[in-house]
Amino acid sequence: MSLEVFLLLAAALFSVGVYGALSQQSIVMLMMGLELMLNGITVAAAAFWYFIGPGAPSDQVVVVVAVVAMAVEMAVGFAVTTAIFRARDVDMTDMAADLKE
Amino acid sequence: MGAVAFWVLAVAAVACAVTVFVVDSMARATFALLASFLFGAGEIILLGLDYLGVVIVVMMIMEMVIMAVFMVMYMMNPAGLMPMSMVHNQRGSLLTAGTVFASLAAGIFLVPWPARGPHRPADPTFDLGKSLMGPHMLTMMLLGVTLFATMVVTVVLASQQGRYDRLGDDLKGKAR
């Protein structure tokens, strides 16, 4: 086990998340991609804590922040989906494209 | 032992992550994501961060169960009994994801990481608590306020629209 392989795992999880966030039409599936990206970040932060920071707790705080970010992202995401769905029966990003205007 | 555990967990985590976007059934996609998180938490426990690993397990099970509820609620085809494609711009996404991975991997192997060597404090959980209640108090307070704001925002967004919608222009209508 070394820092590099842990970071490689984190990068792989992050990249899968990037693919999901970019390719999925459904808002809920898109959020799964975002969550996977944050999963990679938690693994990377834990690896930095173990291999580089000499036991400093700051990396642990990053993990806590990432976990909270996931919870917030999911809650707001579902609330927005619910609002859009209520307003116009839509749950896909493409159909909400006119929101940018 | 540690290395074997690392590789088993790592391969499983990435495989489950890919599965999320492969399966047709939304319930299975959610549980695949949950499995990916659990394997990731396993890696974190492997590094000695027991508390954070178990907290991720707790959080993710709750989140994914709630996510499954919303998935089934909003997807046209939650059980995947009628497979259909729900993707756009797949080639571009694959290309972007590949580029991201390649550049991250290049960075990982090119950066000369400081070699401090593995280090484990006696009680990382205690360290975390002490720093959150000490030097990182601001972070903790911000997280708290953010979570509270999230609760308010989600309730506002998800509840029926404003009072004029519910009660009519004169606000005298019957609540519906």
Added chain:
Amino acid sequence: MVESASLWAVLAVLPLLGGAAVVAVCADRALAARAAGQPYGPRTIAAGVGSDTARLLVGQRRTTLAPDRLLWRLGLIAVPTAAVLAAAVIPFGRWAVDDLGVGVVWFNGMEIATWAALWAAGWGPNSVLSLVGGYRMVAQGLAYELPHMFALIGAATAAGSLQVGTIVAHQRHLWFAVWMPVGFVVYLLSVLGFSFTGPFDQPAGVDVAGGVFAEVAGPDRLILAAGRWLLLTAGAAMAVPLFLGGGLGPVLPAWAWSTVKTFAVLGVLVGVRRSVPTVRLERWMPVAWTVLIPLTIAQDLIAALVAVSR
């Protein structure tokens, strides 16, 4: 105080937990038989439990149209597995399989795993009534979970540790149940909640033809029912180190005290299960959120003040 046993102790968890669960099942049936005016001698009850188990073991598994077999099976198996894993941190007298430094959080995590397990078990058979049961478990989880967490936090705060062994050691002079009665009662309520038993059996309610039980038969049903009783037993056993001083007590050895206290808690829970009618979720939710959460937070404040002043 509490020491982590070697790995062989894992093998002892299932017989110990299972044995206690079987006793609880027998007590439950005896209470039911007595209420119905039928004979409830020990031999009658034991024969009844034995024949029911055998019938389920050799029974046919039910199949439904287009089920999600993978999630169904995983959900069913996860229920007893979560109970056994949760029991790994519970000290039996002086021994625990692994007295983790984060034992309380571990227990909490395994108990939450039953939400996912029951939802999957309800989703799997592609049947409306099962799915309703699964959804009810999620709603029930959201109702009991926060008061439950605050009750656990109360015990952990008072001891200044998430380690179950340390929590036991801090009750040398006074049980936490004595000066944290709110946390103790809320904890017992949530045990009934996560083992979907007694007043909180809506996920398996009779009004939805058994809910998560609706489409399981044969060995599947045995696994789910066993998991439910194992969860109840594990919850009762965990109440002992958290609030009742674990293996501490005069004269008798520690393991005997653990056993006696566990059966006492289990007896109370089975009694409640038999005597209190089902509470509807939409009535329970406001009580949990507007009454129990503030009460348990106030309890935690007291625990924190005691811990600080010590």
